[in-house]
Amino acid sequence: MKASGVIRVGVWGLLIAFLLKPQVFAPAFAPLTQHDAPAIYDQGDLATLAWAHLGLVLTATSLSALLAIGLAILVSRGPGRAFLPMSRSLVGIGQTFPPVAVLAIAVPLVGFGIKPTLIALVAYGLLPIFENSLTGLSQVPASVLEAADGAGMSPIQRLWSVELPLARPLMIEGLRQTLVISVGTATLGSTVASQGLGEVIIAGLLSDNSAFVLQGGLITGLMAILLHDAVGLIAQRWQRPVQ
Amino acid sequence: MRPRxxxxxxxxxxxxxGALFxxxxxxxxxxxxxxxxxxxxxxxxxxGSVLRWWVLAVIGVTAVLTQRRWLRLVATGLLCVWFALALGHAAQLLTPPGNAVVRIAPGAGFWCAMASVALLGVxxxxxLQLRALARxxxxGLVMLVLWAALASGYFDHVSVVREYAVNxxxxxxxxxxxxxxxxxxxLAAVAVGLPMGLACQGRPWLRQAVLSTLSLVQTIxxxxxYGMLMAPLAALAVTVPTLAQWGIGGIGYAPAVVALFLYALLPVVANTVLGLASVDPAVVDAAxxxxxxxxxxxxxxxxxxxxxxxVTGVRVVLVQNMGLAAIAALIGGGGLGTFIFQGIGQTAIDLVLLGALPTVALALAAGVVLDALVEWLDRRRPA
Incomplete structure (x- = not known):
């Protein structure tokens, strides 16, 4: 196994061990606490919170991917092309919109809990995937499209077996960006009472316990890096038979 | 061009x-x-007079039907003014005289209509491919109109403006x-990031190390x-009392500004490296x-x-930090996020908007200004 493989397995092992048996790591966090405060988050089970966090991120990212790729396909052909310039301006504006503001504006619309967080994550996750899918689809050379037409492919066949595979690497890059952003943004959900690892960090901020803040931050940071890495790995495996 | x-x-x-009605x-x-x-x-x-509906219809139809882009820009701008005036008028009409408790808030119809028209305008x-200066x-014109509108008192009964008056x-x-x-x-990120990017130039091992460390920071x-910086800064303030006198400590401004600085570093360094590396070696040889x-x-x-x-890297960072600065409120760092999180805590939506709307406006304005700067620099660049 290569060095990168060893590191990967090691980091996964560390994260899972920490989630399942956090008390083992208590001595490492104890120096950060004051006045005998608990070193490990004690107001809930870390594994449950991490699981809820992961579920939220994966649900939101799947929804974003479906919507974003669908929209990118729509605006890159037929009458949808009229929307292409506008969708580019929309992406530009969307990227300037702060995630906190999306969350803050979603709360009055749908109330507290998981719903505003999901809306903010889906809306914010759309942009990287949409932009990359659009770039990927519009970079397919015209000669390739003509060859596909010449071979008698229907527009749907052409999309499915020529355009999408060629655009795939860029789409996956967008997906990875969205995953990393979502894991971080989902922690903000805890300010509007949605379950997740943000709870640990906020509990630490409120009780002035740096150990909580650090472990919440480490778990989310590791989760983001591992998801980014895992999607890259899956994409590599998937790409191989095509080449 | 064939009209279609x-x-x-x-x-x-x-x-x-649909949203309006x-x-x-x-x-x-x-x-x-x-x-x-x-x-x-x-x-x-x-x-009231039926004239206002005619005005709305004429501007609206013009905005949709016109083939001229500048005319559409003007028409959509006027439509936004119409919606805003309607909101102010409604707030005056629906607030009983002398009542300072009733809140008239813009509803979904106002927001959706405003957003779709603004999108058409943008x-x-x-x-139009306006030049940097025109943009x-x-x-500036939009900001001036906004300021004049708020200063005129016409909108004083709208909920967010009321919330502003209180705060x-x-x-x-x-x-x-x-x-x-x-x-x-x-600014701090530019001051530190530029030399870092320069130092990475021609040293691939250093570039690799710096960029991967900084991308790790981005995943936190x-x-x-913010929270992780509280402990070391608090310790620093205890050991070096002079720093504490300057207001550096575990909570408040210092950890917030350091965290924002750390987030800003990666795009600045990465774009400096990218920009320097993209200079054609033939040009350097010739020189x-x-x-x-x-x-x-x-x-x-x-x-x-x-x-x-x-500067493109600086644009990314400035827009991002205008938004992220709102989160500083969670650790007592102040900023517009104070209103957002207080509003969420009190379920007072007007207070949330008082924080969120200016945050969005600042981020958008920063984007427009820096985009114009990039374009201006691009044009001045020797070909």
Whole structure:
């Protein structure tokens, strides 16, 4: 196994061990606490919170991917092309919109809990995937499209077996960006009472316990890096038979 | 050009019409936290001259049908003014005289109509391909109109403006705190990031190490990064009392500005490296052939050629930090996020908006200004 493989397995092992048996790591966090405060988050089970966090991120990212790729396909052909310039301006504006503001504006619309967080994550996750899918689809050379037409492919066949595979690497890059952003943004959900690892960090901020803040931050940071890495790995495996 | 159906204009025009007449234009609340009663546009405006509907129809039809982009830009701008005036009028009409508790908040109809029309306007402006200066002037005009509208008192009964009136002193303070958090951290990141990027030039091992460390920092959620900096800064303030006198400590401004600085570092360093690396080696060779020293090559050749890419990195960072600065409120760092999180805590939506709307406006304005700067630098760059 290569060095990168060893590191990967090691980091996964560390994260899972920490989630399942956090008390083992208590001595490492104890120096950060004051006045005998608990070193490990004690107001809930870390594994449950991490699981809820992961579920939220994966649900939101799947929804974003479906919507974003669908929209990118729509605006890159037929009458949808009229929307292409506008969708580019929309992406530009969307990227300037702060995630906190999306969350803050979603709360009055749908109330507290998981719903505003999901809306903010889906809306914010759309942009990287949409932009990359659009770039990927519009970079397919015209000669390739003509060859596909010449071979008698229907527009749907052409999309499915020529355009999408060629655009795939860029789409996956967008997906990875969205995953990393979502894991971080989902922690903000805890300010509007949605379950997740943000709870640990906020509990630490409120009780002035740096150990909580650090472990919440480490778990989310590791989760983001591992998801980014895992999607890259899956994409590599998937790409191989095509080449 | 053959006149043909402009699909986006028809779609967003229809959405705006549907939103105006199908969704509540304003929400009338008995006080700032109770849920309110929806009021449609026709009821909200009350009896009055039929002329205003004609004005709306003429501008609206012009905006959708016109083939001229500048005319669409003007028409969409006027439509936004119409919606705003309607909101102000409705707020005056629905507020009983002398009552300072009732809140008239913009409803879903107002927001959707405003958003679809603004989108059409932005699209028209983008297709006009205005030059940098014209875009800045347009931004200035929008800000001037906004300021004049708020100063005129016409909108004093609208819920968010009422919330502002209650918090006016704090607003000025938090607004400048927000700006200082975002701008200060970006300036620091530029001051540190440029030399770092320069140092990475020609040293692949250093570049690899610096860029991967900084991308690790980016994966840490912002609230956690703020929190993680509290402990070391608190310790620092205890050991070096002079620092504490300057206001550096575990909570408040210092950890927030350091966290924002750390987030800003990666794009600045990465774009500096990218910009310097993208300079054509043939150009550098030619300069060397002409007898320029390495220092002169850097200041006269590499630097001007790399500058637009570097400023693009600064744009990303400034826009991002305008938004992230809102989270500083969670650790007592102040800024517009104070209103957002207080509002969420009190379920007072008007207070949330008082924080969120200026945050969005600042981020958008920063984007427009820096885009114009990048374009200006790009054009000045020797070909």
């Amino acid at each position: 159906l402009d699909l986006p204009a028809w779609l967003f025009g229809s959405i705006a019409v 199908g969704l509540p234009f304003v929400i009338s609340k008995a006080n700032r936290i109770v849920p309110g009663v929806p009021v449609g546009l026709v009821d909200a405006l009350g009896p 699209d028209a402006a983008a297709r 800045l002037a347009l931004l 006016a002193d704090r607003f000025a303070h938090e607004f400048s705190r927000h700006l200082s958090l975002a701008l200060g951290s970006v 959620p912002s609230i956690a990064l 060397r052939g002409m007898g320029l020293t390495d220092g002169k090559i850097l200041t006269r050749i590499r630097w001007p050629l790399a500058l637009p890419t570097i």
